[in-house]
Amino acid sequence: MSKRDEITAQTRQNIIDAFWTLYCEKRIEKIPVRDITDKAGYNRGTFYEYFVDVYDVLEYIENSLIPTLEELPPVSTPTGTLGMPLDMFLELYQKNSRFYSQLLGDNGDPAFASKLKNSIKPTIRKLFEDNPTVDIKELEYILEYTLSAMIGIMSFWFKQSDALTNEKLFELIHRLMESGVIKQLPFKE
Template structure:
């Protein structure tokens, strides 16, 4: 008997949501399958139909977020005048803030930041090379620096009580980038 895809997706989401409610308050090694299934209203065997363990839930959640980043159209990642995807990244971060603020925060998964950078860096590099930047070690390190700064500032923004609006943040980052890192990237063109 085939399962209804909508019910299957909802069950997976319910288990993920139950996991997440624990993950935002406790370390992953302290989360049990028993408490996830109890909170979600399922039994352990249902959990194991979707996940192997709590680390698998986290990995699938992270993979879903990264796939959303990779699904962004290339033109959204970069405009001809600005090779750094400030607005697109801020919007993506804002749309998924309930997860990203935690995953990239003090109690999140340290490997997740590396995975985010690894997924977007090649797209940015390709765009910059097409726009005339010289491919090499300087571009690679500049992109690493820029992405680390962007992820850091977005994490900081989400943890501030009196944070500026998304439009003000995008404008500020645009100014900082054009005067600093992006100016450097643009100087790499030949």
Template sequence: MKKKPEITAQTKQNLIDAFWEIYCTKRIEKITIKEITTRAGYNRSTFYEYFSDVYDVLAQLEDNLIFKLQQLPIQKLSTSDTFPFEAIVSMYSHHRKYLMVLLGDQGDLAFQGRIKASMKPMMKELLIARGATDSFKLDYKLEYALSAMIGVLSYWFNQENAPSIEKLIELLGELSSEGVMKKLIG
């Protein structure tokens, strides 16, 4: 008898949720499949229907987040006169639960690089459409801007008395108008 797709999806999500609860407090190399399955209420064989190991759970979770970040509407990005901080910060804020851990001290160091690699081509295309010259300088300036933005977001996520999202967007806009966007295009 075939399993219903909605049950299969829910089982997989339950395993991911159980992994995530553990991952938020424990380094990945210390997490066991037994911990995940016990917390989710399944057996090991169910786990192996969806994942090869704990690293596969993390990879699938990260892949899903990167996919969602890549779905950022290009219209929102292309209407801004400055580096499109509002659209990007809003999107990151929506996924804060995951990003504050993945981009934090206990997170996956490679994840930040994967985010930049996924966003850079879209941002580069947008900047070229706005008049930037496609060159090694644009590539390095874009790397710098994305690294700074991800760094600021990581810092913001982990602050107890962080400013509101509106104040953060305003600050990033000020920084942008003071030269980041001009330097990217120029």
């Protein structure tokens, strides 16, 4: 890598880092380019050499956090007792939790949840694609239901100050997926 490329990469990263710090503090629409470059130590104009606008920075970050098909583990037989490769999702979330919890949180980007779900869906679909007993249309609803639930519970988990342990959380999720929500809650008969 030439010195030029190093400088370029470093500057880009400095801008990204400064943006992320601010993004964790406030909504993206309240972040002026000026604040980013001030924090990163550059002229405002320099920002535009690297990004189109503030949203472009976010997109750059998001794309680096969406797993590619190659990164996702290849699907063979259902993993463990779960049947759906959701351990994969748990791992993915934990690896990037710092970013995911922000992007999927109240000040995050609603489109990121969709991107994430859509990046995972093909892998799960493959499990069922040549199984004639599966209703394809229904499967799509189940995918959406499940991934939404997973994202919801993981984000919630991450926000808790006295969170469940990994093991307890995983065990709970397994239970919920295997026998449903209702069975986990006793009702007066």
